[in-house]
Amino acid sequence: MSRAPSDLGFSLIEALVALAVFAMAGVGLVQLQTHSLQTLSQVETRALADIVAQNALVELVAGAVPPAPGQRAEAQTFAGRDWQIVTQVTPAGDMLRVSVAVSSASDATPAARAHAFVAAGAS
Template sequence: MIARDSETGFSLVETLVALAVIAGMAGILFEAVAANAQAASGLARRREAVMLAQSLLAQAAMPPGPGELAEKGEWNGLAWRFSRRPIAVGARDSGLPLEEVRIDVIAQPGGRRLVSVRTLRLDR
């Protein structure tokens, strides 16, 4: 049996539908890749903020001197605030003078807090 020309191959409508499905799937794929890249960028920024907070905390633990830590500053697009306050000694405590040290690292363009570190240490 001989096939007619109109029955062989794909019609134009079938080809256009297939291309539309492929374009839709590619759009979904590109959106997922962009969201993944944005999340990775945010994670890298947060990692920078954690490293900055750890560095500032180590600097705050050093004895007082000419290089004493300022109350606030900025580094590489990250703003940071440093504060310390004495802790009242309760009846259960050992009577050692303690202070709370707090460091907040904030994303500069948005003002969103990325990291907040608090610890207790012996008062100087």
Template sequence: MPARTEHLARRPCARGFSLIEMLVALAVFALAVLGLLNLAGESTRTAVAIEERVLAAVVADNVAVEAMTIDTRLLGDDAHGSETAGGRDWRWTRTVAATADASLLRVDITVMPPGEERVAAELALFRGVAE
């Protein structure tokens, strides 16, 4: 038995991780963190874009309600203006066009952030012509 004990005593004790294993684990962890940070950034950018679209759609709906309620003689002219929604200013344009049916008008509404030509929301509706 003493020979067996000597063999165990000479064998080095292998506890813990080697330096290479620690570096590989740290690299994997760093890649995971970078992926999560990228995901968080994309989520923030998406939330901002959705907020802009929703607010612009509210402005378009407001202009559409006005277009449906005013006298059609006043509606015949194209119009543009600005409105505030969500603490932001928005520019809108309203164009009116005749359709193949003489009793209907097509009203197109576009909403843009101020100082930009990018359309944030657009809406088309049809309205009957008063006789």
């Protein structure tokens, strides 16, 4: 039995539908990749900010003289980025509570925070 000429291959409509399906899948993959890159950038920023916060906290706690109560802000460059470090020292009985908040120089929202207690009379 011979086939009719219309049964020999894909029609133009079938090819266009298949192309549209593959195009939508491709767009979805590109959006997924974009989201992954944004998430990676956020995680990297938080990880670096946490390192900066921990370093600042260790410098304050390990000093020979306990930090003075109050708030101070400073800028620092780490890993090729500029960071804003805000340190808050508050009395807590016979201890001092030291809080460090680190944010990117371009963003006021802290990306990392670290806290510690140090004896008020000695380190």
